[in-house]
Amino acid sequence: MRSTHALLLVCVVAACGSSATPARVAPAAAQTVASNVLRADYAGSRACEDCHAAEYATWQHSPMRNMTRDAATAVIRAPFDGTSIQIGADTATMETQGGARFVRVATEKGVSRYRVTKVVGGRYREDFVGIDVTSAQNPVTGGIGVERVLPATFVFSTQSWRYKGYSVMVKERPEISVRAVWMTDCIGCHNTLPLATMLYDELYGPGLPSYQGKLSDRLLPRSLIWTAASRDDAGLARALSDEITFLGGTPAPSRKLREVLPAVATASEQYLDGGKLVELGVGCEACHNGAKAHAAEPALKPTFAVQSSLFGLTPPKNQVGSRAQWINKTCAKCHTVLFTRYPWTWEGGERRKNPGGSTTNSGEGRDFQLGGCASQMACTTCHDPHAADAPEAMAALATPAGNKVCVTCHAAYATQAAVTQHSHHAAGSAGTACIGCHMPKKNMGLDYGLVRYHRIGSPTDPNRVQADRPLECALCHTDKSVRELVSTMETWWSKRYDRRSLTTLYGENLDVNTISATLVRGKPHEQAVAIALLGERRDRAALPALAPHLAHAYPLIRYYTARALQTITGQRVELDLGRSSAELGPAAVDWLRAATTHP
Numbered sequence: 001m002r003s004t005h006a007l008l009l010v011c012v013v014a015a016c017g018s019s020a021t022p023a024r025v026a027p028a029a030a031q032t033v034a035s036n037v038l039r040a041d042y043a044g045s046r047a048c049e050d051c052h053a054a055e056y057a058t059w060q061h062s063p064m065r066n067m068t069r070d071a072a073t074a075v076i077r078a079p080f081d082g083t084s085i086q087i088g089a090d091t092a093t094m095e096t097q098g099g100a101r102f103v104r105v106a107t108e109k110g111v112s113r114y115r116v117t118k119v120v121g122g123r124y125r126e127d128f129v130g131i132d133v134t135s136a137q138n139p140v141t142g143g144i145g146v147e148r149v150l151p152a153t154f155v156f157s158t159q160s161w162r163y164k165g166y167s168v169m170v171k172e173r174p175e176i177s178v179r180a181v182w183m184t185d186c187i188g189c190h191n192t193l194p195l196a197t198m199l200y201d202e203l204y205g206p207g208l209p210s211y212q213g214k215l216s217d218r219l220l221p222r223s224l225i226w227t228a229a230s231r232d233d234a235g236l237a238r239a240l241s242d243e244i245t246f247l248g249g250t251p252a253p254s255r256k257l258r259e260v261l262p263a264v265a266t267a268s269e270q271y272l273d274g275g276k277l278v279e280l281g282v283g284c285e286a287c288h289n290g291a292k293a294h295a296a297e298p299a300l301k302p303t304f305a306v307q308s309s310l311f312g313l314t315p316p317k318n319q320v321g322s323r324a325q326w327i328n329k330t331c332a333k334c335h336t337v338l339f340t341r342y343p344w345t346w347e348g349g350e351r352r353k354n355p356g357g358s359t360t361n362s363g364e365g366r367d368f369q370l371g372g373c374a375s376q377m378a379c380t381t382c383h384d385p386h387a388a389d390a391p392e393a394m395a396a397l398a399t400p401a402g403n404k405v406c407v408t409c410h411a412a413y414a415t416q417a418a419v420t421q422h423s424h425h426a427a428g429s430a431g432t433a434c435i436g437c438h439m440p441k442k443n444m445g446l447d448y449g450l451v452r453y454h455r456i457g458s459p460t461d462p463n464r465v466q467a468d469r470p471l472e473c474a475l476c477h478t479d480k481s482v483r484e485l486v487s488t489m490e491t492w493w494s495k496r497y498d499r500r501s502l503t504t505l506y507g508e509n510l511d512v513n514t515i516s517a518t519l520v521r522g523k524p525h526e527q528a529v530a531i532a533l534l535g536e537r538r539d540r541a542a543l544p545a546l547a548p549h550l551a552h553a554y555p556l557i558r559y560y561t562a563r564a565l566q567t568i569t570g571q572r573v574e575l576d577l578g579r580s581s582a583e584l585g586p587a588a589v590d591w592l593r594a595a596t597t598h599p
Helices: 004-016 053-059 200-204 233-247 257-271 284-288 292-296 323-332 364-370 391-397 400-406 416-423 434-438 462-467 482-493 499-506 514-521 524-536 540-551 555-569 581-597
Strands: 068-070 084-087 090-097 100-107 110-120 125-132 147-149 152-155 160-163 227-230 311-314 441-444 450-452
Touching: 084 160, 100 125, 110 147, 200 227, 200 257, 233 257, 323 364, 391 400, 400 416, 400 434, 441 524, 450 524, 462 499, 482 499, 482 514, 499 514, 514 524, 514 540, 524 540, 524 555, 540 555, 540 581, 555 581
Parallel strands: none
Antiparallel strands: 068 110, 084 090, 090 100, 100 110, 110 125, 125 147, 125 152, 152 160, 227 311, 441 450
């Protein structure tokens, strides 16, 4: 692998046109780092502490830093107190022995016991990774020593355990699975890796073997996909062969890049583990890229953009590669959630055909790039990656006072009169907050509440009106019918919407309440929105329609239902929502009867 010093020398010689011994760069003449993508270019976050003490201090306690932690030293909130969860006939029991935490999994194949080695997350929930300590011949896992994703999640908002598989939109499972291996399923986004090791498929194209750490840009529209291309096939092949050697694999006998790329991808899948990360958790260089040269010479500034003589990353034709666009692409490396394989997206899209925006939390980076503001505004305009966002600061952005962010570009709406005329809502009201309408709360969050949809657009966009439920205006105006909302939008903004499309979504009678119709006819993610809104407005009349969703085919919806029911009635839903729909159906009927008989 070519050293950072060698790459720096190449850059300086090329820039100056002569000197083989470049002079030290003066601090005032800041330059970008010559290479920031290979393993040798990374120094680790500790190297940033001296000069960036304030950022380093807040980052130490941030969700990024604590995305993956060593269980031996981490502060863990989940109680390993003997509590069990059950899926089908299988159980997982969380217990403590001798100061160590274990998850005991009992299935028809036998009992296996895992010692917890890592904790993942910690803002809304905690997930766990562990090693089977039962037997080298365990029929459940196939052996000890492999760190596996454990099947239990502790959710802070409910202070309860849930099956890990039900963290996303998957259908009911018949049994507990411990097949997922941490090093091949979770390691990329939750930790720090050299950027080059996440771009193999983009450099190769279709047909590359599966590997750990790859990006998900292929799920963006073609017009938004950045392209990676080699600038030096022989040099890149040598660097990737060095990566194979570092991982512990056997380099490909060929030095041709087209043959080395499949070999390094395979080596990554087989040998990449926690000992071969740049850093456990999301470190400074996970976003800022390799900063070893910057740490040695501060005048050489790190950059979100790729800096390498070996390959380049080019923005799509409609982008200029601005700093904001590079930051947004950096965030979207991990903040894209369509890997869950839930078939539907917003804008009436399908994941495998014409994917629109994601419907659950963690897709914000990808969704933001789909909207109209990503060329000028960066994710960091609103979010501080070095610290946990303060809830009150996030809430303030969705008030009229938060419009100051938007009017830096949309100056036509800088006055109260202009925004009142544009929104058709009373001056100073919630309806005049830009974010309230253009980033509506309709995505499924991690704590069974709704969060903002980050594809910035308008509630009057035809695809949103004619392909999605509920109408976004109904997110605030929950008492309105489809006809009333649509007619008002048409009058206020000179629009016209196809009534046939609307009746396909809501039924022949458009005088129906928008939220109620969404609950009955919606796709699961749309039903989640209706469930959450009915809970927020504490609509007791909705209890009979809500309760059956405690047995929903998608278990994650059950947890949204339980929160809504508890908000409306003030009574806990003391049901094991991981049990089968067949069991939960009658239990939901009994719960509803008790809740309405003894309010």
